[in-house]
Amino acid sequence: MKTIRNSFSILLLVLIATFLQADQNLLAPNFPVIMKEFNITEKELGYITSAFVFISAFMTVIWGMLADFKTRKLLLLIGIMVGEIPCLLTAFVSNFWELFFMRMLTGIGIGSIIPIGYSLIADFFYGEERGKGYAYIETAFGFGTLMGMIMAGLILDWRLPFIIAAVPNLILAPIFYIITKEPKRGQSEEELEKILQEKEIQFSFNLEAFKKSLLTKTNQIIFFQGILGTVPWGIITTWFISYFIYVRGMNKDTATFVLLFIGLAAVFGSFIGGFLGDHFEKKIEGGRTYVAGWGVLVGMFASAGLLLYPFPAELTVIHYIGMFIYAILFIQFVSYAGPNVRAIISQVNLPEDRGTVFGIFNIMDNIGRAIGPLIGGLLIYYLDKQYNKEISYIITMLFGIAFWLPCGLLWFYIKKIYVKDRNIIKQILKERASSIK
Numbered sequence: 111m112k113t114i115r116n117s118f119s120i121l122l123l124v125l126i127a128t129f130l131q132a133d134q135n136l137l138a139p140n141f142p143v144i145m146k147e148f149n150i151t152e153k154e155l156g157y158i159t160s161a162f163v164f165i166s167a168f169m170t171v172i173w174g175m176l177a178d179f180k181t182r183k184l185l186l187l188i189g190i191m192v193g194e195i196p197c198l199l200t201a202f203v204s205n206f207w208e209l210f211f212m213r214m215l216t217g218i219g220i221g222s223i224i225p226i227g228y229s230l231i232a233d234f235f236y237g238e239e240r241g242k243g244y245a246y247i248e249t250a251f252g253f254g255t256l257m258g259m260i261m262a263g264l265i266l267d268w269r270l271p272f273i274i275a276a277v278p279n280l281i282l283a284p285i286f287y288i289i290t291k292e293p294k295r296g297q298s299e300e301e302l303e304k305i306l307q308e309k310e311i312q313f314s315f316n317l318e319a320f321k322k323s324l325l326t327k328t329n330q331i332i333f334f335q336g337i338l339g340t341v342p343w344g345i346i347t348t349w350f351i352s353y354f355i356y357v358r359g360m361n362k363d364t365a366t367f368v369l370l371f372i373g374l375a376a377v378f379g380s381f382i383g384g385f386l387g388d389h390f391e392k393k394i395e396g397g398r399t400y401v402a403g404w405g406v407l408v409g410m411f412a413s414a415g416l417l418l419y420p421f422p423a424e425l426t427v428i429h430y431i432g433m434f435i436y437a438i439l440f441i442q443f444v445s446y447a448g449p450n451v452r453a454i455i456s457q458v459n460l461p462e463d464r465g466t467v468f469g470i471f472n473i474m475d476n477i478g479r480a481i482g483p484l485i486g487g488l489l490i491y492y493l494d495k496q497y498n499k500e501i502s503y504i505i506t507m508l509f510g511i512a513f514w515l516p517c518g519l520l521w522f523y524i525k526k527i528y529v530k531d532r533n534i535i536k537q538i539l540k541e542r543a544s545s546i547k
Contacts (some may be wrong), residue, residue: 116234122286122290123231126186127223127254128251128254130220133216133258134255135257137159138347142362144268148209152486160480160483160484162214162216163344165217165221168473169221171470171472173185173225173469174229174468174469177225177226182465185222187287189223190219192222193218194276194279201269201270225472228452228468229464230293231243231452231456232456241383241388241391245382246381249377252380256370256374259370259373261275328454328458328524328527331520331523331527333475335521336474339406339478340477340479341479341482342413342482342514344481344485346482346511348483353365358421367425376444383448384450387446399528402450403521403525404446405447406443406446406514406521407514407518407519409440409445409514410515410518412443414511417511418508455468478513486510489505490503
C-alpha cells in the first residue's frame with residue numbers, strides 16, 4: 111500500500127521505534143557506575159532490568175487488545191507520552207527505588223510500540239512483502255539499541271542519555287498522529303483489498319476468535335521458541351560490556367565499541383533477514399522458516415567464538431577490523447529470525463486479532479529477555495562467591511547463548527505447520543469477502 115503519505119508515516123514509525131529502543135539500553139553500559147553511586151550489586155540491577163521487561167511485555171497485551179479495534183495512531187501517541195515522560199525524569203533520580211519506579215513507568219508506555227507498530231505494518235504492506243516491512247522496524251530496534259549503548263557508553267554523565275532519548279519522541283509522536291492516515295484493518299490482504307476500497311468492515315474484539323488464535327499451532331510454537339530465543343539477548347545485552355571489562359580487562363569505552371560491532375551486525379542481519387525471508391517465501395512454501403532456523407544456529411556458534419577468543423585489553427586496529435568483518439559475516443545470522451517471525455504471525459492470524467496476538471507474542475518473546483538479566487545477575491553473583499568474577503561471567507554468557515540451540519531446531523518443525531495455518535487464514539478471508547459482496 112505505497113503512497114507518499116504512508117511512506118512518511120512508516121519513516122516516522124521507524125524513528126519512533128529507534129528512540130524507544132534506545133531508552134531500553136541506557137542502563138547496562140553504566141552498571142559499574144550506578145552500582146557504586148547507589149551502593150548496590152548486580153543482583154539489584156538484575157531485578158530492575160527484569161521487572162522493566164516484564165511490565166513492558168505485560169502491557170503489550172493490553173495495548174494489543176486496544177489496537178485491534180481502537181484508533182492505533184492515537185493509542186501510539188498516548189503510549190509514547192506515558193513512556194517517555196518518566197524516561198526523561200529518570201535523569202533526576204537520587205536513589206535505587208526512584209530509579210526502579212521510573213523504569214517501571216517507562217515500561218508501561220514502551221510496551222505500546224510492539225503490538226501497535228506491528229499491526230500498522232501488517233496493513234501498510236502486502237503479505238509477500240511484510241518481511242521487508244518488519245525488517246525496517248526490526249532494523250530500527252537494532253539502531254536504537256546501538257544508539258542507547260553508544261550514548262550510555264561514551265557520555266560521561268549516565269543521566270544525560272535519558273534526556274537525549276526521550277525528547278525526540280515527545281516531538282515525533284504528535285507529528286505521527288497528525289500526518290498518518292489510519293489504515294483500514296485488512297486493507298493489504300488480497301482477499302479483502304477490493305471490498306475495503308468500497309466498504310469498511312467494523313472490527314471488535316472477539317473472544318472466540320482470540321481463543322482460536324491461541325490454539326493455532328504455529329502461534330503456540332512461535333511463542334515457545336520466542337522464550338528460548340530471547341534468553342541469550344537478555345543476558346548478552348545486559349552483561350556484555352561488563353563481561354569484556356572483567357574477563358578481558360578492557361575499559362568501558364573499548365568494551366562499548368566491541369558491543370557496537372555486534373549491534374551493527376545484528377542491525378544488518380535484521381534488515382537482510384527480512385528481504386531474504388520474502389525471497390525464499392516466494393521460491394519455496396514456508397521458505398521464511400529456513401532463513402530463521404539456520405540463521406539462529408549459525409549465529410549461536412559465531413557468538414560463542416567471539417566470546418571465547420582471547421582478545422587483549424588494548425585492541426589494535428587489526429583487532430577492530432577483524433572483529434567487524436567477523437561480526438558482519440557470521441554473527442548477523444542470528445538476527446534473521448526477527449522480521450520473519452513477525453511476518454509469519456501476521457499471515458496466520460486474522461486482521462482483527464493481530465494486535466492482541468502480537469501483544470501475547472511480545473510477552474512470550476520478552477519472558478526470555480526478562481529472565482535473562484535475572485539469571486545472569488544471579489549466576490554471576492553466586493558463581494563469583496565460589497570461583498571468581500572472570501569464571502562467573504564466562505559460564506553465564508555461554509549458558510545464555512546455549513538457549514539458541516533448541517530455538518533454532520524448532521524452526522524446522524514450524525515449517526511443517528506454518529503453511530497449513532496460513533492457508534486456513536487465506537480461506538477465511540476469501541469467504542469473508544464473498545459474504546460481503
